[in-house]
Amino acid sequence: MSDEIIVLKDVCYKYEESSHNAVDHVSMTVRRGEMTAVLGRNGSGKSTLVKLINGLILPDSGTVLTDGMDTQDDEHVWDIRQRAGMVFQNPDNQLVATVVREDVAFGLENTGVPSTDMPERIDAALKAVNMTDFAERAPHLLSGGQKQRVAIAGILAMRPDIMLFDEATAMLDPRGRKEVFETVRQLNREGMTVVWITHFMEEAAQCETVHIMHDGGLVLSGTPQEVFSDRERLQNWRLDVPPMAALAQHLRAAGVGLPEGILSIDDMTREVEALAAHL
Amino acid sequence: MLNNITLGQYYPLKSVVHALDPRVKILLLIAYIAGVFIVPDLTGFVLVVLYLALACKLSKLPFRLLIKGLKPLRFILIFTCILNLFFTGGETPLLNLGFATLTREGLINAVRYSLRLIFLVLGSSLLTLTTAPVTLTDGLERLLSPLKVLHFPAHEMAMMMTIALRFIPTLLEEADKIMKAQSARGADFESGRLFERAKAMVPLLVPLFVSAFRRAGDLAMAMEARCYHGGEGRTRLHILKVEKRDWIAILITAVFIALVILEPHFVPWHL
Structure with a gap:
């Protein structure tokens, strides 16, 4: 059990029909139990990056080690995909069965889990995402956020160590987005390693580590405070800072004595209250 | 409708x-x-x-x-x-x-x-x-599974039927949406002779097909990510x-x- 659960070493990947690398000499590591965000605008290669992690695509050069296993190694394909579950963007296009329960069972059936063990694992997974009451429903009658939570349950039932989210909230309304993000944060608090691909700055601001991708390359990594400290640099990659960080920057420029590193509304209220106490 | x-x-x-x-x-x-x-x-x-x-x-x-x-x-x-x-x-x-x-x-x-x-x-x-349709499919798969020896794709057929059942409502919903979008821009699906009505369906069917293929691609990827690799070594939730x-x-x-x-x-x- 190494502490570094995902290791990418100088990885390149090019789509056949494309002229340049979708992922270009990327090296990164994710620690066990960490919640990592990968940010980048459309076409920056962030989706390609996660598909490399669970072996849906294989690197042209470089190596990807997921939980110590090389994704190039044919022997480990199903092992890797069981340990690194993936939730996709479109909630409709990843549910297979006509009943929620049966969809959660899909991964278990594929990995050959004995039928007698399934009900317990399904119930636990549905409970973890708070969808127990919907177990017998048809997926197409659920809301987007509920569908994504079913998809998460389908992965959870397989008892993975890592969960990869490929813009899992991009197609949801604000409420569904919050619902899903909170579920994932809870899973992370319980020890799940999470790689969270997004283009929402507020979500990235709540992760422990943020990686920024641009034109296939990993251009910046660090804590949210580090990454979001420089608005101009982010704008080079056509990204913006979270709204509260932008507001803090404006206020600082106007002479209000706010410290660096304000990212969320909570940070802002805390600092403003602290300031007010000094007055 | x-x-x-x-x-x-x-x-x-x-x-x-x-x-x-x-x-x-x-x-x-x-x-x-x-x-x-x-x-x-x-x-x-x-x-x-x-x-x-x-x-x-x-x-x-x-x-x-x-x-x-x-x-x-x-x-x-x-x-x-x-x-x-x-x-x-x-x-x-x-x-x-x-x-x-x-x-x-x-x-x-x-x-x-x-x-x-x-x-x-x-x-x-x-x-x-x-x-229930899914139960029926399940039963058919198991009845036909002895034919696997003769390379009859019993599991694949059952899987296709299940996926079809899952996606029919989704695609109908989408067809409805496209129809409304086209009607809002003046398309007329209801009047005219049979031939004209059939012709009016083309702008409905083209986007529907494009999206169905996209969904198929997405679904295949999602199924692979969830370790789907055909009927071999698969267990089932329901034991008959x-x-x-x-x-x-x-x-x-x-x-x-x-x-x-x-x-x-x-x-x-x-x-």
């Missing part, structure tokens, strides 16, 4: 017939159909009626639901009747219409073939009304087990078939 669709005609109830193993139900339907075909004379249909009435009673289904299944059959029924009435030939004329003769044999044949058709459909409806009630159903059906075969021996008249 496209909502409120029910898939197949499954009518969920808690009954013995609903609870039967789908494999058993499919095999019993095949036996029943064979029974309907070997009924030697009109008297034999009494047995069919009794068997079906028992099954219907046990299934707790409202009788009108079964009858509703016959509605699309009415033209074929009329056609069968007319053909048999006038074109059977035979020796005992009952009525001469000039252009054709109605014979006793013709009359018997018309009734027999119509009854056969009616009972075929009623029996099959009973199966689809009491079995043949229970006491299944054996009783099999027994009743066996008695029914036996009676149908023996019927001419203990009924003195022949119709």
Whole structure:
């Protein structure tokens, strides 16, 4: 059990029909139990990056080690995909069965889990995402956020160590987005390693580590405070800072004595209250 | 306009017939159909009626639901009747219409073939009304799985049917959305002759197909990410087990078939 659960070493990947690398000499590591965000605008290669992690695509050069296993190694394909579950963007296009329960069972059936063990694992997974009451429903009658939570349950039932989210909230309304993000944060608090691909700055601001991708390359990594400290640099990659960080920057420029590193509304209220106490 | 669709005609109830193993139900339907075909004379249909009435009673289904299944059959029924009435030939004329003769044999044949058709459909409806589509698919897969030795893709077929069942509502919803979007921009799907209406469907079908292919690609990727690699080494959530009630159903059906075969021996008249 190494502490570094995902290791990418100088990885390149090019789509056949494309002229340049979708992922270009990327090296990164994710620690066990960490919640990592990968940010980048459309076409920056962030989706390609996660598909490399669970072996849906294989690197042209470089190596990807997921939980110590090389994704190039044919022997480990199903092992890797069981340990690194993936939730996709479109909630409709990843549910297979006509009943929620049966969809959660899909991964278990594929990995050959004995039928007698399934009900317990399904119930636990549905409970973890708070969808127990919907177990017998048809997926197409659920809301987007509920569908994504079913998809998460389908992965959870397989008892993975890592969960990869490929813009899992991009197609949801604000409420569904919050619902899903909170579920994932809870899973992370319980020890799940999470790689969270997004283009929402507020979500990235709540992760422990943020990686920024641009034109296939990993251009910046660090804590949210580090990454979001420089608005101009982010704008080079056509990204913006979270709204509260932008507001803090404006206020600082106007002479209000706010410290660096304000990212969320909570940070802002805390600092403003602290300031007010000094007055 | 496209909502409120029910898939197949499954009518969920808690009954013995609903609870039967789908494999058993499919095999019993095949036996029943064979029974309907070997009924030697009109008297034999009494047995069919009794068997079906028992099954219907046990299934707790409202009788009108079964009858509703016959509605699309009415033209074929009329056609069968007319053909048999006038074109059977035979020796005992009952009525001469000039252009054709109605014979006793013709009359018997018309009734027999119509009854056969009616009972075929009623029996099959009973199966689809009491079995959820997914359960039915599951049963079919397992019944056909011995054919895997001959490279028959039983698992793949069942998987395709399940996915189709899952995506029909999704695609209908999408079709509805596209239709509304096109109507909002002045497309007219409702008026005009048949050909014009068919032509108006093109701007609906093209985006629908494009999106269906995209969904297929996404789904394949998601299935692979969830370790799907065909039917080999796969376990199932539902274990199908043949229970006491299944054996009783099999027994009743066996008695029914036996009676149908023996019927001419203990009924003195022949119709």
